[in-house]
Amino acid sequence: MPEQPSPSPLDLAEGDPFGPHNLPYGVFSTADEPGRRRVGVRIGSHVLDAGAAAHALGSSYAGLLAQPSLNPLMAAGRTVWRDVRRALTAWLTSPAHRADVEPLLHPLDAVTLHLPYEVADYVDFYASEHHASNVGRMFRPDGEPLTPNWKHLPIGYHGRSGTVVVSGTDVVRPSGQRKAPTDPAPVFGPSTKLDIEAEVGFVVGTPSETGRPVALGDFREHVFGLTLLNDWSARDIQAWEYVPLGPFLGKSFATSVSAWVTPLEALDAARVAPPARDFPLLPYLDDADEDEPGGYELHITVEINGEVVAEPPFSTMYWTAAQQLAHMTVNGASLRTGDLYGSGTVSGPETHQRGSLLELTWNGRDALDLSTGKRTFLEDGDEVTLTAWAPGPDGVKVGLGEVTGRITPAV
Template sequence: MTTDAHPLDLPVGDPFGPDNLPYGLGTTVEDPDRPRIVVRYGDSVLDVGPAAEAFGSPHADLLQRPLLNPLLAAGRSVWQSVRAQLHDWLTSPAHRATAERFMRPLSEVTLRMPFEVADYVDFYASEHHATNVGRIFRPDGDALTPNWKHLPIGYHGRAGTVVVSGTPVVRPQGQRKPPHEDAPLFGPSRRLDIEAEVGFVVGAPSAQGEPVPMSGFRDHVFGVTLLNDWSARDIQAWEYVPLGPFLGKSFATSVSPWITPLDALDAARTAPPARDVPLLPYLDDAVEPEPGGIDLRITVALNGHTIAEPPFSAMYWTAAQQLAHMTVNGASLRTGDLYASGTVSGPEPAQRGSLLELTWGGKEPLELPDGTRAFLEDGDEVTLTAWAPGPAGRIGMGEVTGRIHAARR
């Protein structure tokens, strides 16, 4: 694959430069039925499988598969080896001519769901989000539930409705009970919402019955992706007592087509917020701090207008604590497991990662250039983007976008 330009010549500080190298899956016009692993480099991609074969990589077989799962399952030593090779191929003058043969403009590639999702778990890890939600729904009670600062609260979602960025989001239908009604009604959700989140993709599996400690985070988690956990608040409000989210969440979860390796975010490590409640040993990150928080800056846009900038560094529970809690009962990890942070919100009003919070339950609608919004309307498009500090600039995260389509009757 060749181009007339020089895709290996990137401007200094390009967010998709050699310190990033996120993985995706794509097809081309010439070969639309054969997905191949690609790595983003600037505004181009490297067709990794044939490049690995040309360079004689010992991992060429893994890199020529039609999805990322075999590479995910290979484990950390292989992930690091492949990443080092990719960096060498793309930056070494000695490899320039060979690497350019396998580069292609990003605009010529159709991106697919990069991995097969095994299980999906969503957490509730932002103290600011949980506090806001508590104040909205329990204005005269405690904002946080008694267990919130003792364990990362989460729920199991539906893996089969995790979709790649750009996939239409059909407005869900279901039961909802407005306060003034004596019985529930059925119909399209009227309070369709977003949740700006960060997802973690599991690579190496674990055995059932063997908990994974926080120190095992890097051995099991391959990388990070942006995620929007769409939520039908009216359906959720009627169904969630006593067992939690169900149909109000399971209709769609959108993820970016790019997975950023954990190693690309080393410069973005940051301490989590101070703990004001003692933690049990398996969650105590004062004793076992690996890996801490991540300084990831998220932007939420609705129809092209920025409505929030949630800071991931403000999350109370870290991804390592979530992994430890998710497996402490002996639940096993599978290659392709995806777990999400829960809505990312900060302490300021402009840092809230859901319309529920931004409009305070719909009571304070947003005034946008194209109209007023309390919750999403048909035709609305939501885009999440993000970046993190890197060794020589910013590390860009692949965006995740979804447009709302009318309910199917």
């Protein structure tokens, strides 16, 4: 019997969520060259060395892709993003290119993934009406769940870009001041209410000029793609410090992001209209007549130690990423390549759709019963994983790269 050829890594199973319709970008290194980081594109369970492929096939984008970070590609602008994506799709789908491309594919489990872009600024929003209402009911039980400004502008805060870490990085339990309502004075020590926030992050590619706001309709000209994001939160530290200026040490110790950035173009089939707005919006936020629907249908799953604890739906978010970008720049603040902004906790109307332990346990009142023990907030050794998918073309799912982090003891 003649020897059968080995199956190609490009022969993917039908419906693979990381097929040619997806092609998220990352940065990787290999065991034989650990100090050499390079741009990669995920295809199935492999990573294509994008710069090497561009060089082998004589692409004019070889220099742009042979970089240790996505920042040069992201800064090149939307026309280049589109052209590079078309080229990658052709390289990975045309039989004529297989001989050149296959040797440049690396098994995903044999590479090290890195933070794929240099984070410039980090902003986090508070865009889920269900999350904000739940928090309001918990902490203002005798008042309105939402503050008067909530439905008139996307509320956010400026975070710490230097502590954005890639998926797989351990998260050290933070220490700080905390004070329970009945305590006479604050104490210092490790957080006892360490939490997660299941979010979606948006990564800016094209910068903007200081003093010139970015209009709603220019969202896709500036945002390169999106990524899953876990905004770790120390609720006890946060509760004591946040009045009157908002989150600080309770948030700034770590923010985990996926190693993969999914281009917006891969999510065209997932674009949906946001929920109906209850109040007229000021012109710079009014998206009623915009061609961009604004919302995205993303299905997120939250696991703790391998057990599913929540499934938040991103389509329920009241404020869109385009509105957040417009609001973030309306005062003239400029965008830089590598800016990252988070959606805020994604929560839906049902209990199992809540994207934080604060909500899932109602601030510790209702413990989750897991096989590893009851949980109100995270314990040392707990591992949290966020995964997600979106509808793609012809019913195929678009997979978003996971984001995982494990809690280690305070130092």
